[in-house]
Every structure is written in C-alpha cells, then in structure tokens.
Amino acid sequence: MTPKKAMSPEKNDSRLPVDCKFCNKAFRKLTRHLNGKSMKDASKDDIMSMRDAARNAAYEHLEKGMVVDYRDLEGLLSLPEDRLKIVSWLEETKHIIINKKSLQVVATHVKEARQSKTSEPSEEQSLETDASETKMEDMITEQDSPPHQRERKTNWSTKLRKAMTERGFYNQHNLDKEPLAGYINYMKRDKEKNNWSQEAGNISKFLYYMDPKKPSLNCVRDIKKTQRFFNELSDVGLAKQTLSNYLKSVKSFVRYIVVATSLSTTDPELYTISRQYLEKLEDISSTLSKQVSKADVGKRHQTLMSENTTLADCVLVLNVAKPKFLEVFGNTLSDCPLSTEDSLHFLYYLEALLMLKHMQCPSVVKNMTVEEWCTRKEEKTNSGKNFVISVRENKTGAQAVATISLDQEEEAWMDVYYKKIRPEFLKSCDPDKEETKDIFFISSTGSPIYNPSNDLSKFQRKHKVPPINSQRTRRVSERILKKYSTDAQKELVAEYLSHTPDTAEKHLKLKTTTAHGDDLDLEANKLFQEHFPVTVSGKPPHKKMRINLVGSNEKACNDTWRVLQQKLRIQDVIDQFPCRRPSERQVKKYIDRQEWLTNQITPTDVLSDWKPAERMVEALDGPAILKLVKSQRWKGLIVKDDEIKGKTVMTTRIFAKDEVVCDYHGIQISKAEGKRLWMATGQDAMGYFFYKNSRGQGCCIDAHTVPCPCHPDRVTYGRLINHSKKNNLKPIAKTVKIDGKDQDIIYLKATRPILCDEELSFDYGVRLKSF
Numbered sequence: 023m024t025p026k027k028a029m030s031p032e033k034n035d036s037r038l039p040v041d042c043k044f045c046n047k048a049f050r051k052l053t054r055h056l057n058g059k060s061m062k063d064a065s066k067d068d069i070m071s072m073r074d075a076a077r078n079a080a081y082e083h084l085e086k087g088m089v090v091d092y093r094d095l096e097g098l099l100s101l102p103e104d105r106l107k108i109v110s111w112l113e114e115t116k117h118i119i120i121n122k123k124s125l126q127v128v129a130t131h132v133k134e135a136r137q138s139k140t141s142e143p144s145e146e147q148s149l150e151t152d153a154s155e156t157k158m159e160d161m162i163t164e165q166d167s168p169p170h171q172r173e174r175k176t177n178w179s180t181k182l183r184k185a186m187t188e189r190g191f192y193n194q195h196n197l198d199k200e201p202l203a204g205y206i207n208y209m210k211r212d213k214e215k216n217n218w219s220q221e222a223g224n225i226s227k228f229l230y231y232m233d234p235k236k237p238s239l240n241c242v243r244d245i246k247k248t249q250r251f252f253n254e255l256s257d258v259g260l261a262k263q264t265l266s267n268y269l270k271s272v273k274s275f276v277r278y279i280v281v282a283t284s285l286s287t288t289d290p291e292l293y294t295i296s297r298q299y300l301e302k303l304e305d306i307s308s309t310l311s312k313q314v315s316k317a318d319v320g321k322r323h324q325t326l327m328s329e330n331t332t333l334a335d336c337v338l339v340l341n342v343a344k345p346k347f348l349e350v351f352g353n354t355l356s357d358c359p360l361s362t363e364d365s366l367h368f369l370y371y372l373e374a375l376l377m378l379k380h381m382q383c384p385s386v387v388k389n390m391t392v393e394e395w396c397t398r399k400e401e402k403t404n405s406g407k408n409f410v411i412s413v414r415e416n417k418t419g420a421q422a423v424a425t426i427s428l429d430q431e432e433e434a435w436m437d438v439y440y441k442k443i444r445p446e447f448l449k450s451c452d453p454d455k456e457e458t459k460d461i462f463f464i465s466s467t468g469s470p471i472y473n474p475s476n477d478l479s480k481f482q483r484k485h486k487v488p489p490i491n492s493q494r495t496r497r498v499s500e501r502i503l504k505k506y507s508t509d510a511q512k513e514l515v516a517e518y519l520s521h522t523p524d525t526a527e528k529h530l531k532l533k534t535t536t537a538h539g540d541d542l543d544l545e546a547n548k549l550f551q552e553h554f555p556v557t558v559s560g561k562p563p564h565k566k567m568r569i570n571l572v573g574s575n576e577k578a579c580n581d582t583w584r585v586l587q588q589k590l591r592i593q594d595v596i597d598q599f600p601c602r603r604p605s606e607r608q609v610k611k612y613i614d615r616q617e618w619l620t621n622q623i624t625p626t627d628v629l630s631d632w633k634p635a636e637r638m639v640e641a642l643d644g645p646a647i648l649k650l651v652k653s654q655r656w657k658g659l660i661v662k663d664d665e666i667k668g669k670t671v672m673t674t675r676i677f678a679k680d681e682v683v684c685d686y687h688g689i690q691i692s693k694a695e696g697k698r699l700w701m702a703t704g705q706d707a708m709g710y711f712f713y714k715n716s717r718g719q720g721c722c723i724d725a726h727t728v729p730c731p732c733h734p735d736r737v738t739y740g741r742l743i744n745h746s747k748k749n750n751l752k753p754i755a756k757t758v759k760i761d762g763k764d765q766d767i768i769y770l771k772a773t774r775p776i777l778c779d780e781e782l783s784f785d786y787g788v789r790l791k792s793f
C-alpha cells in the first residue's frame with residue numbers, strides 16, 4: 023500500500039486550513055448548498071453546526087489522514103471480509119478511501135453468502151480462473167445485473183464444485199503474505215501481467231493445500247504431496263486442460279523463486295531443492311499433457327461422429343474463400359507481382375481443396391512431389407477430362423498411393439501455383455536444400471509446408487467458419503453415402519466428391535448393412551416422392567406428414583427430397599445461361615429473384631456444376647447471349663502480341679467444351695460485295711469472314727474497319743483470332759432477329775475445354791503458307 027497525503031499542510035501550523043482561501047471558499051459553497059438543497063427546511067443553527075462538523079472532519083483528515091486506493095487493498099487482501107475490516111478501520115482513523123464504490127454491494131453480498139453458506143465459486147470460476155478478486159467482481163456484477171442474469175449464483179451446486187469444496191480445494195491463503203506478496207509484485211511490475219490475480223489465486227490455493235498454516239516455500243520439499251494434489255484434483259473430475267493450466271501457474275511460481283529471488287545466496291540448500299522440484303514438475307506436466315491430448319482425441323472423436331455435420335459444412339471454407347481466390351487467380355494471369363498475403367491465400371486454398379473437397383489426408387498434401395505433379399495423367403470423363411495425380415503418401419516406404427482426381431479448372435489452379443507462385447516462394451529457399459526443390463507445396467519461406475492441418479484450421483479461422491478437418495469430412499461423406507440408399511443419391515454424392523471412376527464406384531458400393539434394408543429405403547423414397555413430388559419452388563412436407571407416410575425413414579427421405587430439389591434448382595439456374603458460363607453476380611441476382619427461402623443453393627453450387635446446354639444451337643438467340651453480341655463485352659479474353667503472328671487472343675479463364683467464347687463481329691454483306699472489298703483493299707487485308715447462311719447463300723462479315731464503327735470503344739476479338747489447323751474454336755452461323763431484322767451471327771464455340779492463358783484459334787480454311 024502506498025498511502026498518499028491528501029494535501030501537504032505544514033504540521034502545527036494553526037493558521038491552516040482556517041485561513042486557506044480555497045477551503046474557505048469550499049465551506050461557503052457548502053453552506054449555500056445546505057441552505058438551498060439538502061437542509062433547506064432546517065434551522066440556521068442546524069445548518070451552521072453541520073457545516074462546522076464537516077469543516078472539523080476535513081481538518082482532522084488533513085492533519086491525520088491519508089488517501090488509500092481500494093484497488094491497492096484488493097491486491098493485498100484476497101478476502102472481501104478482510105478488506106471490509108481494514109476499510110472501516112481506515113475510515114475510523116480519518117483516512118479517505120478512493121475507488122470503493124462497490125464496497126456496499128460487496129458487504130451485502132458477503133453477508134448474504136455467509137448466511138446461505140454457499141460460498142463455493144461457480145463452475146466457470148474453477149481453479150485456473152477463480153482468484154478471489156474474480157469472484158468478488160462477479161459477485162458485484164451479479165448484484166448489479168437484472169434478475170435473469172443471476173442464474174450463475176444458483177448454479178453453484180454442481181457435483182464438481184461440491185466435491186471441490188468438500189475436499190477444501192477452494193481454501194486459500196491471504197495474498198498479502200510472503201512469498202505470495204512478492205510473487206504478485208513480480209508479476210505486476212516485472213512481468214506486467216494483467217491477469218496476475220488468477221495466477222495468484224491458483225498459487226495461494228496450492229500453497230494452502232501444501233501447508234494450511236502459512237504460505238511457504240517448503241512446498242518444494244514435498245513432491246509426493248504435490249503429485250497427490252494433482253491426482254486428487256483429477257479424481258474430483260477437474261478437466262485435464264484446467265489441471266495443466268494450474269500446473270503451469272505452480273511452475274512459474276517456483277521459477278520466480280529460483281530466478282528472481284536471492285534464495286541462491288540466502289538458502290542455497292532450498293535453492294537446489296527448488297530447482298530439482300521444478301524438474302519433477304516437468305515430469306508431472308508431461309504426464310498431464312499426454313492426458314490432455316488423450317482427452318482432446320476423445321473430444322475430437324465425438325465431434326467426428328457428430329450426425330449433424332453436412333458436406334456443405336465441410337467445404338464451407340472453400341465457398342467463403344473462393345471469391346478472393348479467383349481474384350488472385352485472375353491476377354496471376356496479368357504479370358503484376360502478387361503480395362505474399364495473396365500468394366498464401368492461394369496456397370492455403372489449394373491445400374484446403376485437396377483436404378476437404380478431395381478428402382486427401384494432410385500427409386498426402388504435405389508429401390506430394392513435383393515429379394508426381396508433372397506426371398499427372400489425363401483421364402477422359404463424361405464431362406470432359408480429369409487429371410489424376412498419384413501421390414506416394416509415405417516417402418520412406420512406397421506402400422500407400424493416394425489418387426487425386428482434379429477437374430480441368432482445379433488443374434489450372436494448381437498449375438498456376440506451380441508455375442507462378444511456387445517459383446516466387448522458392449526464391450527465399452536455401453539453395454542447398456535439395457528436398458525443397460522436389461516438394462510440390464512449399465510455403466512463402468521457401469520450405470516445404472510443415473503442417474497442412476494447421477494451415478487449414480488457420481484458413482478456416484480467418485474466414486470464420488467451423489474448423490472441420492479432412493478426417494471429419496471423410497467420415498461425413500461415408501455416413502452420407504451409407505445413409506443414402508438410392509442410386510441417384512449415391513451418384514450425387516460421388517459426383518460431388520469428384521472421385522475418379524474407380525473410387526466413385528467403391529463409394530457407390532458402400533451400402534446399408536442388409537439388402538433388405540436397401541429395399542425398404544428405396545421403397546420409402548419412392549413412396550415419399552410420389553406423395554410429395556420434388557419441384558423447384560415447392561416446400562418440403564411437414565415432419566408430421568413425413569412421419570405419417572414413411573415412419574422412421576422420414577429423415578432419410580426428407581434429406582433425399584432436399585438434395586433432389588437442390589439439384590433441380592441448380593439446373594434451373596444453369597438453364598438460364600445455356601451458352602456462356604455466367605458470372606457469380608449474375609447467378610446470385612437470379613437466385614435472389616427466386617426467393618427460395620428454404621433449402622437454398624449458392625452461386626458456387628451452380629458454377630461448379632455449370633456446363634453448356636446440350637441443345638446449344640437452339641439457345642443461341644437467347645437474351646443473355648444476344649446482350650453480349652450487342653454490347654461486345656465478352657469477358658475472359660485479352661489481346662497479346664506475338665512476334666510472328668502479330669496480335670493474338672488469349673483466355674483469362676477456363677472455357678468448357680461447346681461454350682460460346684465470342685462472335686466474329688462485323689457488318690453482314692454479300693459474298694460478292696465482300697470479295698470486291700477484299701480485292702480492293704489488297705488480298706493481305708484482314709477481317710473478312712466468308713460463310714454460307716441458313717438458306718445456302720454465300721455471305722461475308724466485313725470486320726476490316728478498325729475500330730469497329732458500331733463499337734468504337736471496344737475490342738472486337740473475333741477478327742483478331744489467328745488461324746490454326748489444331749484449333750480450339752469452331753465458327754457456327756446463326757440467324758437471329760435483332761430489332762425486328764434477321765441478322766447472321768458467327769459464334770465461335772470451344773471445340774474442347776480451353777484452359778487459362780491459351781491462345782484461341784480457328785481454321786480459316788486456308789493453308790498456313792498463304793500468310
């Protein structure tokens with residue numbers, strides 16, 4: 023305690039404070055106050071005597087008293103009763119206590135607590151957090167809070183707390199006694215710890231257990247009792263983590279004794295014992311840590327088995343982090359350098375993709391090599407092609423081989439990481455480390471990634487989504503696959519998991535235990551869907567109706583119904599964009615307009631399933647594609663220069679097979695007119711596209727004027743696309759009505775999936791030599 027003098031009147035100076043002009047002014051104010059407010063109905067004599075009493079009290083305080091900060095008392099005296107006693111004594115002896123506004127509340131509560139004999143702390147205030155200070159603050163809060171918030175006080179009778187109280191684990195020494203007081207000072211002043219009171223409370227309880235008479239350093243002489251203390255705490259059911267935190271407090275206390283006191287000179291023997299004691303505490307600590315991790319595993323197992331987690335929950339981070347990921351992906355295509363933060367976002371996203379969507383173990387992600395990446399194999403699928411990477415999980419023995427099957431878009435992402443981001447990371451790597459060069463995923467420091475699971479949970483934390491790891495994702499998918507008994511559902515999940523045909527087949531074989539069970543589920547689903555047909559905008563039936571119809575199968579049937587409806591909804595959105603992959607914004611806008619309030623789908627669901635309509639030609643006069651033709655705002659393309667060919671048109675995103683990439687924009691004229699113009703401008707002139715229209719007539723699109731007269735501010739890509747026999751585009755003519763008039767549009771459609779940063783070309787029907 024550091025009492026401060028309230029003022030500094032010279033002792034024995036009889037003129038003070040009577041002649042002090044500030045005091046006299048204050049007392050004149052007080053008289054006015056008493057007259058006008060507090061004692062306005064009292065007699066003049068009463069008012070004067072009250073004023074004199076106040077003046078005398080003030081003089082007395084100035085002469086004898088000091089100012090004491092109540093917060094200093096809190097640090098010194100752990101028990102509120104003790105503090106109350108000292109406060110009343112200090113006040114009696116003319117001291118002024120500041121910051122004691124809650125004292126009345128504390129006094130009332132201490133009284134109540136004594137009467138009801140419920141002085142155990144609440145569960146939240148278990149050992150590691152319940153220094154008396156905390157308890158007292160909580161008491162004050164309870165007193166001040168509305169009645170519905172006082173629950174915690176009545177919760178004090180749980181088994182654990184009862185047992186703790188009965189065993190005396192809440193007893194503690196006063197914090198003003200050594201060595202506790204010294205330790206508190208050390209924490210406050212040297213270590214600048216804000217939560218010193220928690221730790222002090224823990225130590226004082228521990229020291230009480232070791233010696234109830236007084237807090238003493240002798241605890242270090244009795245490792246057996248120390249061990250017993252922790253065993254007993256464990257027996258009453260204190261959480262392993264709490265125990266471990268508590269042990270940490272004891273260790274830091276003993277470390278303080280060894281390091282920050284003069285014990286080595288004042289008592290060398292006790293000093294040595296303290297050091298040995300510290301080592302033994304480490305042993306207890308490591309046993310406890312093992313128990314903690316066992317408890318963690320137990321908890322993890324419980325969460326893993328949780329029935330409520332859906333696959334959508336598992337891959338949530340991929341959806342949330344995708345816009346930023348795609349932005350970075352776009353940036354990699356322009357040659358501006360990426361920030362480390364953006365590059366790491368890209369890396370973490372790919373790690374998450376492999377662990378959550380492709381359900382690969384962290385070790386596969388960690389061990390994948392450059393060679394394994396470079397020897398990936400193309401595999402034809404119904405929807406294009408996949409790229410299969412085989413990873414030897416265990417680098418020392420070649421037992422387990424994991425297979426990752428990426429779709430084209432994912433392959434392009436990985437390729438960008440490999441070609442653009444990884445080489446930047448490699449620049450920080452130790453050139454002698456051969457190992458780094460071989461590992462596919464390396465971090466910004468140039469070293470192989472250390473712990474993909476940690477990267478994943480960091481990424482999930484950053485995006486504020488639940489921390490679901492790859493193991494849990496695998497469990498969830500297995501559970502869902504087992505539960506869904508119809509082939510349609512299994513197909514959905516297998517498709518969702520995007521497995522290689524082999525793996526998908528394996529998963530499809532996962533069936534509910536008996537064939538009989540399968541049949542029952544199948545029947546139930548059939549019945550359910552007959553009664554409650556799945557529609558795009560319908561609502562699923564109420565639970566009561568579901569139970570009435572299919573009894574205990576209601577949940578499974580309802581889940582199927584919902585999955586099928588989502589599938590219908592996704593298709594409904596896709597149907598709006600038959601020729602071109604829509605942007606996320608377009609999809610969102612359409613979904614929002616539908617007002618599907620339950621069983622919602624996300625733009626990502628749609629975009630990952632999008633593919634061009636099978637009957638594309640019919641859709642080529644649809645409003646969305648004609649809007650692009652009119653505006654010439656084709657996205658996903660850029661113009662680059664090539665030394666030989668001149669201008670080239672390159673992609674900045676992936677295009678699916680059959681997707682419309684752009685049109686060959688120009689003015690429609692007859693073949694004869696086209697030929698005439700062409701000859702007149704010279705046969706080398708570029709920008710004439712000759713074709714036959716739907717009636718078999720020869721026509722020409724004249725695009726040779728640059729810039730195009732109707733879109734002077736736009737690049738009209740079609741006329742800049744070069745010729746190749748090994749092309750990736752094919753022109754198709756479509757006659758459409760624009761402003762009431764027939765007009766031919768030459769669309770350029772992808773003949774195969776086109777990757778990012780690929781040059782576009784079509785067959786001019788000429789020989790290359792002719793250029």
Ligand SMILES: C[S@@+](CC[C@H](N)C(=O)[O-])C[C@H]1O[C@@H](n2cnc3c(N)ncnc32)[C@H](O)[C@@H]1O
Nearest residue numbers: 666667668669708709741742743744745746793
């Ligand atoms: C419609 S333009 C294409 C855009 C053109 N590269 C430019 O710079 O404007 C056609 C012309 O491009 C050039 N070109 C097209 N394909 C080519 C190729 N495969 N090799 C070399 N030059 C080519 C020829 O000069 C040809 O006359």
